[in-house]
Amino acid sequence: xxxxxxxxxxxxxxxxxxxxxxxxxxxxxxxxxxxxxxxxxxxxxxxxxxxxxxxxxxxxxxxxxxxxxxxxxxxxxxxxxxxxxxxxxxxxxxxxxxxxxxxxxxxxxxxxxxxxxxxxxxxxxxxxxxxxxxxxxxxxxxxxxxxxxxxxxxxxxxxxxxxxxxxxxxxxxxxxxxxxxxxxxxxxxxxxxxxxxxxxxxxxxxxxxxxxxxxxxxxxxxxxxxxxxxxxxxxxxxxxxxxxxxxxxxxxxxxxxxxxxxxxxxxxxxxxxxxxxxxxxxxxxxxxxxxxxxxxxxxxxxxxxxxxxxxxxxxxxxxxxxxxxxxxxxxxxxxxxxxxxxxxxxxxxxxxxxxxxxxxxxxxxxxxxxxxxxxxxxxxxxxxxxxxxxxxxxxxxxxxxxxxxxxxxxxxxxxxxxxxxxxxxxxxxxxxxxxxxxxxxxxxxxxxxxxxxxxxxxxxxxxxxxxxxxxxxxxxxxxxxxxxxxxxxxxxxxxxxxxx
Numbered sequence: 141x142x143x144x145x146x147x148x149x150x151x152x153x154x155x156x157x158x159x160x161x162x163x164x165x166x167x168x169x170x171x172x173x174x175x176x177x178x179x180x181x182x183x184x185x186x187x188x189x190x191x192x193x194x195x196x197x198x199x200x201x202x203x204x205x206x207x208x209x210x211x212x213x214x215x216x217x218x219x220x221x222x223x224x225x226x227x228x229x230x231x232x233x234x235x236x237x238x239x240x241x242x243x244x245x246x247x248x249x250x251x252x253x254x255x256x257x258x259x260x261x262x263x264x265x266x267x268x269x270x271x272x273x274x275x276x277x278x279x280x281x282x283x284x285x286x287x288x289x290x291x292x293x294x295x296x297x298x299x300x301x302x303x304x305x306x307x308x309x310x311x312x313x314x315x316x317x318x319x320x321x322x323x324x325x326x327x328x329x330x331x332x333x334x335x336x337x338x339x340x341x342x343x344x345x346x347x348x349x350x351x352x353x354x355x356x357x358x359x360x361x362x363x364x365x366x367x368x369x370x371x372x373x374x375x376x377x378x379x380x381x382x383x384x385x386x387x388x389x390x391x392x393x394x395x396x397x398x399x400x401x402x403x404x405x406x407x408x409x410x411x412x413x414x415x416x417x418x419x420x421x422x423x424x425x426x427x428x429x430x431x432x433x434x435x436x437x438x439x440x441x442x443x444x445x446x447x448x449x450x451x452x453x454x455x456x457x458x459x460x461x462x463x464x465x466x467x468x469x470x471x472x473x474x475x476x477x478x479x480x481x482x483x484x485x486x487x488x489x490x491x492x493x494x495x496x497x498x499x500x501x502x503x504x505x506x507x508x509x510x511x512x513x514x515x516x517x518x519x520x521x522x523x524x525x526x527x528x529x530x531x532x533x534x535x536x537x538x539x540x541x542x543x544x545x546x547x548x549x550x551x552x553x554x555x556x557x558x559x560x561x562x563x564x565x566x567x568x569x570x571x572x573x574x575x576x577x578x579x580x581x582x583x584x585x586x587x588x589x590x591x592x593x594x595x596x597x598x599x600x601x602x603x604x605x606x607x608x609x610x611x612x613x614x615x616x617x618x619x620x621x622x623x624x625x626x627x628x629x630x631x632x633x634x635x636x637x638x639x640x
Contacts, residue, residue, distance in 0.1 A: 150162075154202050154206060154207065155202070157201055157202040158201055161198060161201050161202060161207075164194075165195075165207045165210065165211075168191045168211060169210060169211070169214055171187070172184060172187065172188060172191075172211070172214055172215070172218070173214070173218050175187055176188075176215075176218055176219075176220055177218060181220065181513055182513055182514075182515065184220065184513075185220060185509050185510065185513035185515045186515060188211060188215050188220065188506065188509055189506060189509070189510065189515070189545070191211050192204075192208050192211055192212070192503070192506045193545065193591075193593055195207040195208040195211070196208070196593050196599070196602070196614060197614035197615065198614070199602055199603055199607070199613065199614055200607070200608055200613045200614075203495065203499075203603065204499055204502075204603065205495060205498055205499045205502060208499065208502050208503070208506075209498075209502045211506075212502050212503075212505035212506055213505075215505065215506070215509050216505060216508075220509045220512065220513060221505060221508035221509045221511070221512045221513075222508075222512065225508040225511065225512055226504060226505045226508045228508075229504040229505070229507050229508050229511070229550075230501055230504050232553075233365075233500070233504060233549070235365065235462050235463065235464060236289070236365055236500070236549075236596065237464070237497055237500065237501065238462060238463070238464020238465065238467075238468075239289055239290070239462075239463045239464040239467065240289065240464075240493050240496060240497040240500065240600075241464060241467075241490070241493055241494065241497055242464045242465070242467035242468040242470075242471060242493075243289070243290050243293060243463055243464060243466070243467030243470070244289075244293040244467070244489075244492060244493035244496075245467065245471055245489035245490050245492075245493055246452070246466075246467040246468070246469075246470030246474065246489075247290070247293045247294055247297050247467075247470075248297065248488070248489035248492070249445070249448075249470065249471060249474035249475055249478070249480065249489060250297075250445045250448060250449055250470070250474060251297050251298075251301055252438075252441065252442060252445060253442050253445035253446055253449065254294060254297055254298050254301070255297075255298060255301040255302070255305075256427075256430070256442065258298040258301075258302065259302065259305075259423055259426070259427050260427065261274070262302065262415070262420075262423055263420055263423050263424050263427060268341075268404055268412070268413075268414050268415065269401050269404045269405060271345070272344065272345060272348045272400050272401070272404045272411075273348075273397055273400050273401050275295070275345050275348050275349045275352065276348040276349060276351060276352035276355070276396070276397060276400045277352065277397060278349075278352070279291050279295060279348075279350070279351075279352030279353050279355075279356065280352040280353070280355040280356030280393060280396075280397075281356055282294075282353075282356065283352065283353040283354075283355075283356035283357040283363050284356035284357065284359050284360045284362075284363050285360065285362065285456070288354070288356075288357040288363060288364055288595070288596070288597045289463075289596055289597050289600060290456070290463065290467075291349075291352075291353050291597070292349075292350065292353055292597040292600050292601060293600070295346065295349045295350075296346070296492075296600070296601060296604050296606050299342050299345065299346055299606055299610070300604075300605065300609070302342065302423070303321060303338070303339075303342060303606070303609055303610065304321040305422070305426050306335070306338055306419055306422055306423070307321040307327070307335065307609075308321065309331075309422045309426075310327045310328060310331035310332075310334070310335050311323075311326035311327050311328070312326065312328060313326070321609065322605070322608070322609060334416045334418050334419055337413060337414075337416045337419070338415070338416060338419050339609070339610045339611055340410070340413035341413045341414065341415050341416075341419075342610045343410065343413070343610050343611070343612050343616075343620070344404070344410065344411045344412065344413055344620075346601060346606070346610070346612065347410075347411075347612075347617070347620045347621065348400050348411075350589075350597055350598055350601055351396060351400070351589060351621070351624050352396075353597045354585060354586065354588075354589045354595060354597070355389075355392060355393045355396045355397075355628075356393070357585060358385065358388075358389045358392060358581065358582060358585040358586060359382060359385055359386070359389035359390075359393065360378065360381060360382055360385075361376065361377070361378045361381040361382070362378070362456075362459065363585075364548070364549075364584075364585055364595075365549050365596075366548060366549045366552035366553070366556075366581070366584055366585075367381070367581060367585075369549075369552060369553060369556065370552060370556050370577050370580060370581050373556050373557075373560050373577070374556075374573065374574060384574060384577075384578055385578060385581065385582075387635055387639040387640055388578060388582050388632055388635040388636055388639065388640070389582075391631055391632075391635050391639070392582075392586060392628055392631055392632050392635065395627065395628060395631045396624065396628055399623065399624060399627055399628070403623060408623065409619060409620055409622060409623050410616065410619060410620045411620070440478075441478045441479075444473075444474065444477040444478050445474060445478070448470055448473050448474045451469075451470075451473070452466065452470055455469070471486070471489070491605075492604060492605055495603070496599075496600055496603050496604070499599075499603060500596070500599075503593075507550045510550065511550070511554075516542055516551070516554060519538050519542065520538070520554065520555065520558055522534075522538075523535055523538045524558060524559075524562065529637060531572075531576065532575055532576065532579050532636060532637060532640070533579075533633070533636070533637050535555065535559075535576055535579040535580060535583060536579045536580075536582060536583040536632070536633055536636050536637075537583070537633070538555075538583070539551050539552070539555050539579070539580050539583030539584050539587075540583040540584070540586065540587025540588065540629060541587065543583065543584045543585075543587060543588035543594050544587055544588050544590045544591045544593075544594045544625075545591065545593070545594075548584035548585065548588045548595060549584075549596075551584050552580055552581070552584040555580045555584075556577060556580055559573060559576045559577065559580065560573075575640050578636065578640060579636050579640075582632045582635075582636055583632075583636075586625075586628050586629055586632040587625060587629045587632075589621055589624055589625050589628070590618070590621055590622070590625035590629075591618060591621070592614060592617050592618075598617070598621075601617075602614060602617060
């Protein structure tokens with residue numbers, strides 16, 4: 141029995157992950173102390189960052205929380221970051237943590253209404269190009285006035301609901317039967333190709349929507365977490381922020397929507413998949429059945445969800461409280477008036493959000509390593525050593541590159557703090573201070589769409605329960621984001637340098 145224990149421990153380590161993946165993580169954990177303690181902590185810090193990004197890239201092989209968490213725990217244990225530094229990063233990102241915990245769960249309790257609305261949109265708009273542009277534009281508009289993560293949660297909930305409807309049909313399951321839409325064993329052979337085509341259709345819509353959150357999120361004070369930080373540091377209110385960003389954000393939004401249509405038209409980079417007519421027929425019949433079976437109690441539930449959605453938009457638009465607290469209010473109202481009072485029923489809403497929340501806090505430990513080991517300091521110092529338009533272009537390029545490999549909120553925090561210090565010391569003028577603030581905001585919002593770890597909304601999608609259902613892994617997301625990241629980064633760069 142004792143002889144079997146090591147083998148059992150090895151099999152239990154990271155569960156059903158591939159054997160080569162388990163060996164790779166073990167090698168990381170063996171090499172890290174050697175590099176960090178015996179060779180160079182600076183090199184070790186970059187190594188740890190690269191390893192964590194690797195765990196994100198392999199999210200479909202193993203959820204990144206466990207392997208990434210082991211790397212983060214080891215980094216703290218060997219002194220690459222202190223527990224206090226990790227806690228400070230978490231405290232600084234408390235609004236985002238609350239948002240993930242409560243807003244995502246709040247959206248869960250409005251899923252019936254969202255599924256109803258988007259199903260009607262799906263079956264009524266037959267042009268995939270028009271539908272894609274509509275998804276991207278709607279995500280951009282909502283993100284500009286609400287919050288990108290909230291919008292991402294809405295779109296993910298809708299796509300998961302649509303997928304579940306067709307997967308149930310393809311599996312031959314009735315509406316009232318228990319069904320696991322992650323299990324393909326029951327899918328009938330004649331529906332396999334249609335299901336794959338539907339996955340490709342949903343993948344393209346999700347990526348267009350995620351890009352839309354970045355487009356709209358760049359434009360306003362509340363669009364992304366770092367926008368609020370930058371606006372507060374420079375002293376801009378909502379209107380001033382929009383006006384200063386408009387020479388960059390408006391061209392980026394216009395080109396982004398045109399690019400959306402072009403990618404669908406040319407069917408490049410994984411875009412262009414059409415909704416199979418058989419799937420559309422299933423959706424139409426499902427919508428008709430739902431309309432026919434909608435009794436007064438169901439209508440009352442939809443009414444409450446609609447009123448809650450209106451209250452959500454007003455609450456976020458007027459910023460009556462932190463986004464996460466508004467989400468908590470949504471949970472209370474949406475459950476109290478729809479009869480959801482059992483603890484286990486409420487708990488289901490948190491199944492999607494809490495794993496990602498834990499992953500985010502784990503990532504903040506890696507951010508603490510970046511901060512404590514000054515990994516970005518040489519790049520920042522080199523950029524700030526320049527002046528005038530050259531400084532503007534370098535700020536954009538450096539903040540964009542660093543945001544794509546780490547966290548755009550952290551990069552924005554570092555850069556805007558350094559720029560503010562330079563302004564306070566009299567090294568730059570007020571005009572240059574404002575121009576650099578625009579460059580930082582644009583750099584951390586647009587080039588960061590190149591990778592899932594660059595923006596929280598993208599990472600949320602990658603690690604959501606929807607991603608494996610529609611076969612959206614790290615590499616595929618990189619490929620589908622590539623044309624957007626390349627074209628929009630060039631547009632943003634040119635606008636930053638020549639239109640400001």
